[in-house]
Amino acid sequence: MLSIPCPWCGPRDEAEFRYGGQAGVAYPADPGALTDEEWARYLFFRDNPEGPFRERWHHAAGCRRWFDLTRDTATDEILPGGGR
Template sequence: MLLIPCPWCGPRDEAEFHYGGQAHVAYPEDPAALSDEEWARYLFFRDNPKGLFAERWSHTAGCRRWFNAVRDTATNEIHAVYRTGEPRPVIA
């Protein structure tokens, strides 16, 4: 079980959260102008790194807010959490 530090509520059990996939995937400026392939790429293609990964989580059983976390996909260690709208912190 992961212990995830919600930026509002503090450390809570993983069971209280829902996963929201890769963070910082921007909605296309002009979706109508995209080709089907570009649209599909926006919808379905995500990074799958081994190592640090910025991802979205929602504290569904708590404050019900979305936030971002930088997690190491190899070790599950969470290096940083930050609120929506804040830039991804630089991790050495």
Template sequence: MQLITCPWCGPREEIEFSYGGQAGVAYPEHPASLTDEQWAHFVFFRDNPKGPFAERWSHNAGCRRWFTAVRDTRTYRFLSSPTSNPELTS
């Protein structure tokens, strides 16, 4: 079992968390004006890098707060989290 460090609750088992997708994806300013193709691109198309990747995580079984962490997609290892990098917390 992998431990994920929640910035408010500390290290917890990964089953307490939910993955929220790529961090830093801005919601469209005028979503009603998007075409179906543009909307589908916003909803379904995300980066898929091999290596460090900024992601959103929710501590569902704990404080229920969201945070951003950087994880290496090759190893699943968390490289930084809000506790080691405070500007990632939001």
């Protein structure tokens, strides 16, 4: 099991969390102006690197807060420099 360090609650088992996808994906400024292709790209296309990757996590069974962390996708190691 993966131990995820919640910034508010401390390290907890991954079963308490829900994955929120890639961090730093900005919502479109004018979503109504997007073409279908642009909207699909926003909704479905994300980076999929091997190595360090910035992710969003929701502590669903704890404080219920969202936060970002960096995880190495090859090793599942949580890297320093997390954040809220």
